[in-house]
Amino acid sequence: MTDWSAPDAIDCADERVFQTVLDRVETREKGHYFEYFAEGDEIRHGPGLVLSRHGNEEWMGQTLNHDPAYWRPDRARERGFEALPAHPDYLLACVMGVTVEDLSEKGGYFLGRTDVEFRRTAYPGTELDVTSTVVDTRTSSSRPNYGIVTWESVGRDRESGEVLVSYERTNMIPRREPVASDGSGAVADDQPSSADAAIPDLPSRLVTPDGGTFEDFRVALERARENGAAVAYRHERGRTMDERLVAGLPLATLNTARQHHNRDAMADSPSGDIVAYGDVTRSVALAHARSDEATYRERRFENERFHDFVTLGDTVYGFTRVLDCDGAAGPDHTGAVTFEHVAFNQEQTPVYSGRRTALVTRQ
């Protein structure tokens, strides 16, 4: 009989032996299935993460968020920051990144997020302390292999305890034991396809603002309202998703979701391949929008949805609609603008949409 305690008892160089061993051993799992989560559970995320200047610059550089206030001290001061700040997209991606191991590493997709509130400016060197609470769990009626879980997450400065950002996010999470679908979410064969569906009435005219200041948006909105038009436009820039964006950026935020870096595991998933981290896709589309606007501060995001997969080689473009201008919000030299942003791919398929309120410089 083989002495299994002997160091050379298993010849791993022999393919057949190795495959037999692999078939027999248990896998030490990472992440949690849907059944693990119960409403009200509170989770403190262990890894923490120190926001870094390198990470900040890498994120901004790769996503085209080329706003010098986040890497030039003179421009940061002009913008009213105490020091070089962390970019809000980088902060948000890091806060969410450290939650992934506990919440969503098992797989499944990021479906949406809402109530994203930036409470304080964060600076490189800040150590994050992130906690999450399970807000809701339910089974999916259309996808029997998955459940749908919503968490509220809060990212704090570990030293001061101050809240930097908070949000509520929803994911599909694989079930340990898939159940038969109740079919209520299935699309009936005789339903019209989206191509056949009637196109809703669009405003007769779509107005583009003359520039990117608060006044430009306000004037465009007024002009549009007087003429039954809407303020909506697309941005010229696009960014093709390469490995650095799809796998590199999430890993730099400690996002361990297999969706972004394990092509082998993802081959047998609904997307069939690795997909871009939702925060990367959105940050690219927002960068396109910000490149056409005099952003002063990010305030909040609502109703963010991820509609379709973004895979390697896809190109992400941006579309913006201006919904509202509030001259009374923020410091005197700014006003708040609420936008609806849509990220779309080379086939003009929407992959992300969300409502954003930012302070924009007046002139």
Ligand SMILES: CC(C)(COP(=O)(O)OP(=O)(O)OC[C@H]1O[C@@H](n2cnc3c(N)ncnc32)[C@H](O)[C@@H]1OP(=O)(O)O)[C@@H](O)C(=O)NCCC(=O)NCCSC(=O)C[C@](C)(O)C(=O)O
């Ligand atoms: C996933 C796909 C295939 C489903 O496609 P579908 O046609 O089946 O979609 P659906 O019918 O719209 O949604 C399925 C179910 O989800 C529900 N649902 C949908 N949205 C929400 C929401 N916001 N809040 C609450 N529930 C929502 C919806 O009501 C439905 O429930 P049902 O099965 O009971 O009828 C499709 O939606 C898709 O391709 N989306 C893009 C996903 C994606 O690429 N996300 C970003 C990358 S993954 C990621 O970043 C990962 C991360 C951050 O690292 C990490 O979580 O760890």
